[in-house]
Amino acid sequence: MTAFARRPAPEARPASSAGSRQDIRAQTADLWQSVTALGRAMALAALVCALAFVPTGWRELLAGVLLGVGMLLLGLLMSLGNLSCSAETSLDQGHLEVGGQAELVLVLTNPGNRSTRRGRIGLALGQAAVMAPLPALAPGQSHQIRLKLEARSRGVIDLGPVTMEAGDPLGLIRRRRILAGARKLYIHPRTVALPPLEAGLERDLEGDPGPGIVDDDLEFHALRPYAPGDDMKRVHWLSTARAGTLMVRQYEPTLRTRTELILDGQAASYRNADEFELAVEIYASLGCQCLLDGRRLQALAPEPDDSDAHGTTLPTEDPRSFLDACSAIHPRQGGYDSLDRADASERTSLTILVTGSMGDRQPSALMGESAQSASPVMLLAADLDAHPSLQAQPGLVNAVLGSIRDLPILLENQP
Known part of the structure; x- marks a missing residue:
């Protein structure tokens, strides 16, 4: 029994030594990654001094070697410690409006059985970062950090990741651990409360039949055998009783009407970035009001990251998702021919175009060849600090807005 028990021991040693070698390699890699650029420069200087000391024997070079190695070892010792913390971020508002404020609460907890060491907590806010000190935490202890x-x-800002850092005061060694990933923070454009949109409502008639046959709608068409x-x-039970077999109803599809909201995304249409922001505010306010009025909305905006795309359709399920999409709108440097249009089975009852002071004031410039002359058009031009004006003619309202506060007045006086 003793001899049999000893036999597996030689076979287990290679696996154990291989695992230990992998652990050593991983620890070495982590240690090398914790050395900053300044620390690597110090290590390189110490190595050069060591190589120069061998042929020369200068004591000054030996002192440089000892100083560099000593500072690196001291920095390594000062960075040691437990960094195993868990982090949870809570934001009282996940969606902000320009000019708004929110409080971010960062809760750090030590879930382990060992105390954590002191360190610094880093939180990325887009391209910037916020650093805050973190005291040592006993097992199970928590610490809150509040940020305005x-x-x-x-x-759209990436909020995170949350990191914990520890190292020496000179910055030679920096141990860094990611505690939590990033989340999105949407900063919405400013919007104003608007009166209900009256234009186009007289064209929103339900029950007008369209081409084709569907299984469920408003307008009855015919009966067919059950499938x-x-x-x-x-x-249809009465027809079923007469025919002796199950008969189901068929319907003609209803032509549904919609409001089409288009934002001119060409950078050349705007005098500056502030004017483009005013146009986005007008665009977002109108879109939110259409959704609050229960209108079927198709919102079109530029897609600047794709040179082949002419436009993009924003989500219009609810005002929140629509404003989230408006947070990411940016102007395009080049022009585009036309925007993506909706399905032809849905006719447009009202078209609203938003452009800048340098943009083309002709609706066909933004709507292209698919412009529908039968539907009324509102063309709103954002012109910062300009005196508001309104010109109306059959089927077309042409207005200039110098501020977002002019929009409610315009809609109250719309023909």
């Missing part, structure tokens, strides 16, 4: 966030400009998978609610 101010939305100064529209956009497996049909909804039993659509069975």
Whole structure:
């Protein structure tokens, strides 16, 4: 029994030594990554001094070697310690408006059985970063860090990741551990409360039949024999009794109307970035009001990151998702021919175009060949600090807005 028990021991040693070698390599790699650029420069200087000391024997070079190695070892010792913390971020508002404020609460907890060491907590805010000290935490202890966030400009910001750092005062060694990933913070454009949009409502008639046949709608068309998978609610029982077989209803599709909202995304249409922001504010306010009014909305905006794309359709399920998409709108440097249009089965009851003071004031310039002359058009031009004006003619309202505050007045006086 003793001899049999000893036999597996030689076979287990290579696996154990291989695992230990991998651990050593991983620890060495982590140690090398914790050495900063300044620390690597110090290590290189110490190596050069050591190589020069061998042929020369100068004591000054030996002192430089000892100083460099000693400072690196001291920095390594000062960076040792437990960095195993868990981090949770909570934001009282995940969506802000330009000029708004929110409080970010960062809760750090030590989930282990050993105390953590002192360190610094880093939180990335877009291209910037915030650093805060973190005291040593006993097992199970928590610490809160509160930060005030101010939305100064529209956009989508990456909030995070959250990191913990430890090292020496000279910055030779920096141990860094990621505690939590990044999340999105949407900064919405400013919007104003608007009166209900009246234009185009007289064209929003339901029940107008369209081409084709569908299984469920408003306008009855005919009956057909039952097919497996049909909804039993659509069975016409009187005709079934007469024919002796199940008969289901068929319908003509209803032509649905929609409001089309288009933002001119060409950078050349705007005098400066502030004027483009005013146009986005007008665009976002109108889109939110359409959704609050229960209108079917198709919102079109530029897509600047793709040179082949002419436009993009923003989500319009609810005002929040629409404003989230408006946070990421940017102007394009080049022009585009036309925007993506909706399905032809949905006719446009009202088209709203938003452009800048340098943009083309002709609706066809933005709508292209698919411009529908039968539907009314509102063309709104953002012109910072300009005196508001309104010109109306049959089927077209042409207005100039110098401020977002002019928009409610315009809609109250719309023809």
